[in-house]
Amino acid sequence: MAGAKARSIPAAVWHGVRHPTRRGIALLFAALPVLLLVYVLALIPLTPRIGDIRKARIDRPALVLSADGYRLAEFKEVNREWVPLAQISPYVVQALVATEDRRFYQHHGIDFQRLASAALHTFSGTRQGGSTITQQLARNLYPDEVGRAPTLTRKLKEAITALKIEFVYSKGQILETYLNTVPFLYNAYGVEMAARTYFGKPAAQLNILESATLVGMLKANSAYNPVLNPERALERRNTVLEQMVKFGKLKPADCAWLKRQPLGVDFEVQTEAPGSAPHFAAQLRRWLIGWADRNGYDIYADGLVVRTTIDSRLQDMAMRALAWQTGQLQEVANAAWNTRTGCWPGNSLFQSFIRQSPEYRNARGAGLSDQAALRQLATDGQFVDALCHSKTQIQAGFVAIDPRNGDIKAWVGSRDFHDEPFDHVQQARRQPGSTFKPFVYGAAFADGAQPSDTFVDRNVAIALKGNAVWRPTDAEPPTGRPMSLRDALAFSRNRVTAQLMQRESPARVAALARAMGVRESPLDTVPSLALGTSPVTLKEMVSAYCTIENRGAYIEPRMVTRIEDREGHVLADFPAARPEQALPSAAALKLVDVMRDVVDRGTGTDIRTRFGIRADVAGKTGTTQGNTDSWFILIHPELVAGAWVGFDDARVTLRSDYWGAGAHAALPMVGAFYDMAMRSKVVDARAQLEPPREPVRRTVRASRPRARHHFLFWSF
Known part of the structure; x- marks a missing residue:
């Protein structure tokens, strides 16, 4: 009897779907918000916790100190220098808000008006994004937890995380965090590194044109990159300037003049300073990652202070002694290996160097014989000099x-x-x-x-x-x-x-x-x-x-002798081995x-x-x-x-x-x-x-x- 009733329930539901009544339709629409709310509540535990969000705003890389207290290195996850909002050009903020989120100061993480407009445009065949700066920050801070797939689940998780961020941070802190975490290619993270990479200056000194160029890149780093695609970058920069006019941040006459100006790129890839003991630091980083994993710490975010055994004075003396002696020996090497002695095509060892080069492999791949490839490369003075230099460095x-x-x-x-x-x-x-x-x-x-x-x-x-x-x-x-x-x-x-x-x-x-x-x-x-x-x-x-x-x-x-937290509390001591x-x-x-x-x-x-x-x-x-x-x-x-x-x-x-x-x-x-x-x-x-x-x-x-x-x- 009970089994017959159980089998009749799906049949009844299926009948209701095939022959809906007005009462059934009304109940369905009434239930949808409830179902959506239940689904949202189920997703909340899958998004970052408030405590994690509080910690995520500021980089706290591990600081490595010498035995006498000097800084040897910082272990950063990416090449970024965090700067406060006050040290970022106001033009950057104006361009960002005008282009990415004009109601940024009015909403609380989700701009429902923009969301509805984006939905209408999407249904009409013109896809338009509806994410606020806070939602974009949620994706940047938590790519794993939030994700980037174009699904309802991802959008809901993004919205939940954005609401949490707005609860924890002020508007100024959100802008500061966003501008310090966005990537700009060439291992430049944050607007400070971007300003140095593309314009050779700190973020505080960016003018309106440079600010608009960098903000324009946020839509697509590669497509609007002023080095890779200067024409598209110029077009996108001018679009940002027009947006600034539209929302009262720039006068039309000024915009017309600015749009005629060149990009003015001063490009140089920014490399992280190696510190005074870089090889030691590289070995230490491997060890520290293992220690942190075993003990529940993050070397890039928890502000660890690592006190090492290196004596900064002896380290400096060692570097000077090595530089001096290798410099003397390099002169000897240069005399022994040049295009008239060791680095000449008749030397069988140098021929083996040529055969190991990618240029030789390319020549053989193009159909040249071994001897023809050797002859061709041997006549290329620039190739010979570069190969000789790379092989004969002390x-x-x-x-x-x-x-x-x-x-x-x-x-x-x-x-x-x-x-x-x-x-x-x-x-x-x-x-x-x-x-x-x-x-x-x-x-x-x-x-x-x-x-x-x-x-x-x-x-x-x-x-x-x-x-x-x-x-x-x-x-x-x-x-x-x-x-x-x-x-x-x-x-x-x-x-x-x-x-x-x-x-x-x-x-x-x-x-x-x-x-x-x-x-x-x-x-x-x-x-x-x-x-x-x-x-x-x-x-x-x-x-x-x-x-x-x-x-x-x-x-x-x-x-390492000791590891501390950023307040100076000792987390671990490492006495000398027995x-x-x-x-x-x-x-x-x-x-x-x-x-x-x-x-x-x-x-x-x-x-x-x-x-x-x-x-x-x-x-x-x-x-x-x-x-x-x-x-x-x-x-x-x-x-x-x-x-x-x-x-x-x-x-x-x-x-x-x-x-x-x-x-x-x-x-x-x-x-x-x-x-x-x-x-x-x-x-x-x-x-x-x-x-x-x-x-x-x-x-x-x-x-x-x-x-x-x-x-x-x-x-x-």
């Missing part, structure tokens, strides 16, 4: 870490962040050459070896898999005499180091290197690992050298003492003779085969710093055994940095390594006059 990385707590004090990832955002501290993996040797000697000292132990300096042949044989060589012929481990490391002897590696085993040395700090790069457990054939990062190597100074205890490098003993303390002390000899009388003596550094320091140079990579790392009780120098394309070198060596390419950068740091007393020149120096040290090579160094360095 690059470098520099990082300094406090060995006592792992704090990163300076980080320079390349010569220029805009030209080369690739980070040669954290991202680049290059062969470390002889800077890897301390791991071999550290393993030996851990096994009980003494610095005075000797190996015969002789030719060595080490059998490898597949009947291969490895024969390490040195620049000097073998002496056939015993050489101590102290001397072998000080003078970076490959033959002795290879014999020591045989005794310790590649697997043991690789394990020690990983424990000491080389924790991300894979290490090949082969005999040649002793000479640094496995690529690693500069950050890993400097971190591992901190372990040497820290009595063999590894401390993970630290970037030390992990990687190398026995006694072995680390022996290694430090032996590495002193590198700078006192070995391959790193320029630290003493050229830069006049008398502080108690130790270090190691490194140069890879063919002078492809140059390294130097210096240990001081308060700071361990290292530099890498080379080219992004490992096939390119300085083509000089002198300039390509770590002692002459990378060491000067580190030496200049320490000289500045000690002279300014940021680093204590009196601090002593452990074990303390012996009362009488081995003879140090005679010093060159320090005045030469100052002339060389400070001349940049």
Whole structure:
């Protein structure tokens, strides 16, 4: 019985639809507003909350500060500079209201009169928008929640959000927020960036023509862009001027004269200022996004204050030292690579550069043979110069870490962040050459070896898999005499180091290197690992050298000490990592003492003779085969710093055994940095390594006059 009644209900409804009565029609029309109201109420929870709207009006990007309180960076989601309404030309506001929403000051988010007019025009075949400035702001602020699809649901959500915005903000705040959030192409968000991009001036100085041009772009950024489509932009600008006349913001006579004026564009793309530690900031941003996601924060809106370990003084010194040394080396590179030497079509390496270019691929795609494409491009002087320049730019990385707590004090990832955002501290993996040797000697000292132990300096042949044989060589012929481990490391002897590696085993040395700090790069457990054939990062190597100074205890490098909210309340503390003993303390002390000899009388003596550094320091140079990579790392009780120098394309070198060596390419950068740091007393020149120096040290090579160094360095 009940089932029969249930089946009869749809039938009755369908009958009513097919044969409507006047009473049924009246009930339907009466129910429509109720149904619409119910639907609107159901959509309210799907729109942004009042609390979210309150927070959304003002950008609060995360602020990154150095350890000494200086601004390093701001993490903005887009390239925008928020300016108050008082710093925006009144012509912009007048043009905006006259063109986009003439009853802006009379409605409360929805202009029902304009909405009805738009509906009539749409039904008559001429589509017309009915959105107010507040509704447009709702779309700009909440593209995901509101959406842009031409549906009833979207329009209702937009209207609900607009009403909420009007409830929270004043009319002035709505205009300010709107003008600071609208996009203008070329990564310019907001009227301030638009004014700088298109007219080379701040928004406060925009005249009536410039204001009308920018407001005209709001209808369609690309179609009315004064750079891409100047004719359409001029037409649209004049339409805005006519609207200003129509609503009493401009006199007709003035409008007639203004419409005859050119656009007057002064175009320049605005790039975000990189800050004083851009590569460090880029790495920090990745870390901070992960932390914020895990803890429910937004790095672009919650006003986080991130206090880092960077010392702004040391950062500045590192940037200056890197700029100076790479500038010197670039002159050497330019002499070695020009259209008469390396960058000429007869050079097989340069031919390979040509073959890798998009111009070569286009030429082959057009049907030219390999030789014809090479000949055509080789005769294009502009192409050859540009290709040569791009391939032969010296690059470098520099990082300094406090060995006592792992704090990163300076980080320079390349010569220029805009030209080369690739980070040669954290991202680049290059062969470390002889800077890897301390791991071999550290393993030996851990096994009980003494610095005075000797190996015969002789030719060595080490059998490898597949009947291969490895024969390490040195620049000097073998002496056939015993050489101590102290001397072998000080003078970076490959033959002795290879014999020591045989005794310790590649697997043991690789394990020690990983424990000491080389924790991300894979290490090949082969005999040649002793000479640094496995690529690693500069950050890993400097971190591992901190372990040497820290009595063999590894401390993970630290970037951040604390995160606060914008009121200064601490959200998270990040203490120094717990030390992990990687190398026995006694072995680390022996290694430090032996590495002193590198700078006192070995391959790193320029630290003493050229830069006049008398502080108690130790270090190691490194140069890879063919002078492809140059390294130097210096240990001081308060700071361990290292530099890498080379080219992004490992096939390119300085083509000089002198300039390509770590002692002459990378060491000067580190030496200049320490000289500045000690002279300014940021680093204590009196601090002593452990074990303390012996009362009488081995003879140090005679010093060159320090005045030469100052002339060389400070001349940049």
